[in-house]
Each structure stands twice: as structure tokens, then as C-alpha cells.
Amino acid sequence: MRSPQADCSQCFGLCCVALPFARSADFPVDKGAGEPCRNLLADHSCGIHDRLAQEGWRGCVTFDCFGAGQQVSQVTFGGVSWREAPDTAPSMYAVLPVMRQLHEMLAHLQDALALEPSPPTRADVSDALAEVEAASAGTADQVLAVDLVALRSRVGGLLREVSAGERERRRRRDGIPVPARRLRAGADLVGADLRGRDLRTADLRGALLIAADLRGADLRWADLLGADLRDADLRGARLDGALFLTRPQLAAART
Incomplete structure (x- = not known):
């Protein structure tokens, strides 16, 4: 089972290139989608990673790709970066936000399984987890073709069901008032x-x-x-x- 943990050392600095941001309390400058951040170094690392908050890059501090960056970099695009193959850059940038949503769902579904829901619900959660894992393992075109609205709706419903069961179980066990x-x-x-x-x-x-x-x-x-x-x-x-x-x-x- 894939771990939805970010490993920036295995990524091509995708969040620092693909994603746009506007000057605000979270960022000191504007940046367009596909434009490398001014702090991005040649080795895809951040030049101010140890002082992001102090220099006004709070949006970077609070961002987490849930492991989508290394999945896109090393699996979807086979370890060939946007610098090495510029023609792949637009596709890579488009895949990243979709992959991030898939990996966030992976994280929540794994958390749901850890709560040990009832056997029927557990089976449904396991099926959804397998579906999301398969979707995230596809080619760039396959990832972009995922119906995120339908998938998020299904996963959201399952998480709601697991949550309701766990919270009710805790109330009954510990006498917690509604x-x-x-x-x-x-x-x-x-x-x-x-x-x-x-x-x-x-x-x-x-x-x-x-x-x-x-x-x-x-x-x-x-x-x-x-x-x-x-x-x-x-x-x-x-x-x-x-x-x-x-x-x-x-x-x-x-x-």
C-alpha cells in the first residue's frame, strides 16, 4: 500500500513550478502556473526552505502534496524531469493537481481503514482504496481522465459513514454527550x-x-x-x- 507522504527529494520541484499563487498573506509575490518559483534551485530544492515562514512564504509551509509530487515525477513520467524533457512539462503540470487529490483521498481512506469499521463498510473502503490507487498509477492521459467529482463523492460518503460509526462508538463507550x-x-x-x-x-x-x-x-x-x-x-x-x-x-x- 502506497504511503501518502511527501518526499521532496524524489520530486522535480513540481509544486514550485506547476502551481500558481498570488501575492497575499501567504506569498510575497505573484507567480503564474508553469513559472518556476524564484527560490527553486537547479537541483529542484528550495533555496530558502529553512526560513520560508520568516520570509513570507507561509503558503509553502502549509502545502502538502501527500506524495503526489514523487508519484508524478518518478512513476507517471518515469524519472524524466520537465527540465530534461520540456515537451512533457504542460502534461506534468496538469497531472499534479489531479494526483494530489487522488493522494489526499488515499491518505483519508487509509485512516478510515485504521479505524476498523464494520466488515461491510471496511470492504467498501478497501474497494475504494484499490480504485484510487489504480487511478493514480495510470499514465498521464489516464490520470487526467479520472472523474474526480464522482470519485470524491464516493470517497466522501464512505468517510462520512466511517466517521459517524466511530463517533457513535466513542459516545457509547465513554458516555460522551452529543x-x-x-x-x-x-x-x-x-x-x-x-x-x-x-x-x-x-x-x-x-x-x-x-x-x-x-x-x-x-x-x-x-x-x-x-x-x-x-x-x-x-x-x-x-x-x-x-x-x-x-x-x-x-x-x-x-x-
Whole structure:
């Protein structure tokens, strides 16, 4: 089973070339898609990797390709870089964002299996995992032909099912009360004062928690899939066991 962990040493600096960004709080300059970042070195490494945050490149600090970069570099394009074969560059740049979505799904599906859902659900998750792995192993044209909308819908439904089962199991086992109604999927909790709150098993999938004060909150077994944690204060919060929490989410928060 492929590990959705980024290994920049096996990538051609694709996120530093393929992806566009605009001057903002996350980036100090504008960059177009397909334009190499000014910090990208000839060996595909970053010239300021050890001081990205200090120099205003926060978007790079919070970005994670989930291993898509090395998959595109070493598997899809066989280890031949965009510098060595410039004609492949447009295709390589187009494949990367699709591959990233596939690898993010891989990460979540692997997390779902680790929660040991019921046998029927486990079989469905395993089938979806095999489908996503097969899609990500295809040629460039095959990857670009993947119906991401349909696949994400299927995977999202399975993750929702696993999450609901796990959270209900935790409530019954540990006597955890059902969280307040305002703590729901997609809730607008921008800047909310949630200090010290018992948020165990809350469904915060897709919730807007930008700049929320979560110091000392208990988020164990809360579903944080897609929750926006930019500038959320997580100091002292309990996050062990939080469901579908990713590295980019944590990097965007205050910890």
C-alpha cells in the first residue's frame, strides 16, 4: 500500500513550478502556473526552505502534496524531469493537481481503514482504496481522465459513514454527550471562543474555524475533514484521535 507522504527529494520541484499563487498573506509575490518559483534551485530544492515562514512564504509551509509530487515525477513520467524533457512539462503540470487529490483521498481512506469499521463498510473502503490507487498509477492521459467529482463523492460518503460509526462508538463507550447543535458540519465558527470546550465526537467536517480560540479544547474523535483551521489557536488542545486531520491543517493553525 502506497504511503501518502511527501518526499521532496524524489520530486522535480513540481509544486514550485506547476502551481500558481498570488501575492497575499501567504506569498510575497505573484507567480503564474508553469513559472518556476524564484527560490527553486537547479537541483529542484528550495533555496530558502529553512526560513520560508520568516520570509513570507507561509503558503509553502502549509502545502502538502501527500506524495503526489514523487508519484508524478518518478512513476507517471518515469524519472524524466520537465527540465530534461520540456515537451512533457504542460502534461506534468496538469497531472499534479489531479494526483494530489487522488493522494489526499488515499491518505483519508487509509485512516478510515485504521479505524476498523464494520466488515461491510471496511470492504467498501478497501474497494475504494484499490480504485484510487489504480487511478493514480495510470499514465498521464489516464490520470487526467479520472472523474474526480464522482470519485470524491464516493470517497466522501464512505468517510462520512466511517466517521459517524466511530463517533457513535466513542459516545457509547465513554458516555460522551452529543455536541451542541451549533457544532455541526460546515458551521461558521470564525473567531469563535471555544476555549476549554468538550468537542469530543463533534462533526466539524468543513467547518470554518478561522482564528477560532480552541486553546485547551478537547477535539478527540471530532471529524475535522476539510475544516478550515487557518490561524485557529490550538495551543493545549487535545487532538489525539481527531478524525481526518491533515498536516496542512495543523501547519495553518497556531500550535
